[in-house]
Amino acid sequence: MPRQICRGKQGEGNTKTPTSPLDSVDNLRRAIPDKRHENSQQRKTLSSAISGIFTYMLEKENT
Structure with missing residues (x-):
């Protein structure tokens, strides 16, 4: 599942990835040793x- 990159206005340098609930769970799993x-x-x-x-x-x- 490829991740899209949300771009802000030109020159802002905004590269936020849209987070789904599953992504945040993955991040939590990575944070817990x-x-x-x-x-x-x-x-x-x-x-x-x-x-x-x-x-x-x-x-x-x-x-």
């Missing part, structure tokens, strides 16, 4: 740390 990615990254780090501890303990028991 996405925490889900951060949480999944922490979860990955935690699970890899736990699995590392378990493999270390298993190797220690086997030797």
Whole structure:
């Protein structure tokens, strides 16, 4: 969906984009930092740390 550019009188330099409700929702979504990615990254780090501890303990028991 291409956006139109509303031009004011010549020399005003007005380049307002018409905002639909959906556009403002998109802008709000962009303004709110996405925490889900951060949480999944922490979860990955935690699970890899736990699995590392378990493999270390298993190797220690086997030797």
